[in-house]
Amino acid sequence: MQQLNILITSHHAGMAGSTYSTAYLAIGLAAEGHNVYLSCPSPSLLSNLVKGSSVTLLPSEIKGKFDMSYMRQLAVWVADYNIHLINAQSSRDRYVTILARWLHRIPAKLVHTRRQMALSSPLLSWFYQKGTDKNIAVSEGVKQSLIKIGINPSHIEVIHNGTPPEKYERIDNVLSQRLIKKFDIQDCDFVIGCVARKKEQHQLLQAVQKLVGSVKIIFVGIEAQADYQSLVDALPDTHTVYFCGKVANQDVLSYYPMFDVKVLPSTIEGLSQSLLEAMAIGVPVVATNLGGNAELIEEGNNGFLFEHQDVAQLARILSRLQKDPHLRNQMGSQGRKTAVEKFSIHNTVDNHITLFSKLLEA
Secondary structure: OOOOEEEEEOOOOOOOHHHHHHHHHHHHHHHOOOEEEEEEOOOOHHHHHOOOOOOEEEEOOOOOOOOHHHHHHHHHHHHHOOOOEEEEOOHHHHHHHHHHHHHOOOOOEEEEEEOEOOOOOHHHHHHHHHHOOEEEEOOHHHHHHHHHOOOOHHHEEEOOOOEOHHHHHHOOHHHHHHHHHHOOOOOOOEEEEEEOOOOOHHHHHHHHOOOOOOEEEEEEOOOOOHHHHHHHHOOOOOEEEEEOOOOOOOOHHHHHHHOOEEEEOOOOEOOOHHHHHHHHHOOOEEEEOOOOHHHHOOEOOOEEEEOOOOHHHHHHHHHHHHHOHHHHHHHHHHHHHHHHHHOEHHHHHHHHHHHHHHHHHO
């Protein structure tokens, strides 16, 4: 197989599932023997994640959608490193990579990765299709959203996000035990975890009002929210809510063993890394029936889906899981199999290499 010279660009490099997905892809491609160059802000979470790998970091900032200096720099990198293909990962990158390609006649192939549900206008859709060789959608749900805004189905390739199975061998069990003590987790508690930036967490707070018994809700990724306070105040006295804020990336996995269930109320997910993490660790998952969530979750087998804003449905699902430890164990086991086998990062990398090779042969 041809050794590829690949330039990955990502202006967004902060705390988000997409940052981890980009890092896993870059590291995986480099591990397969390809020359991978990563243009992103540094220092940043993304730049830190690729340290120690074979990925060549190109520290950079994109100052705007029409950043002429970055476009020139892109052309220089393509020439200096004999780049065969550019893979843009975030929204601002999509503008500058197309414009740079046109202005500087960059010969490299250009692929855009779409990680969230698309909301572009028809004019922008024309721009994205005309200026690229292919769009990668991280789920069928994202692909359908791209089709709705006018991108030709033949121009879209679905390649699911993946997770590295080996990372789950590095969970800090000592930290997990400390967290159990910190949150005073007892055998009688039903512990619900939500690992995410601010999304639709208010729906979870509304749903748990209907649960009985001792319930603990642990939000990882957000601080206490003023607009959630009335919902927290309305909870039964037996319920406790913890807002943990941002947690160091190396510590996040240690939270999952506390959870009886992980809930992701979100309307924008392409294919969630936090759902993959929970599933790989064996935590049953519940998520909004939108985006790529339905491609991860097989209803009633490895998790449950609920309709957006159907708080009563979410409450019924949580009540059922609260009362049935055997069901939780069964779903956790099936979820682990799904994440580690079907959604391994090794499959994701192989599919990217196949697509990139085909584009270069065309």
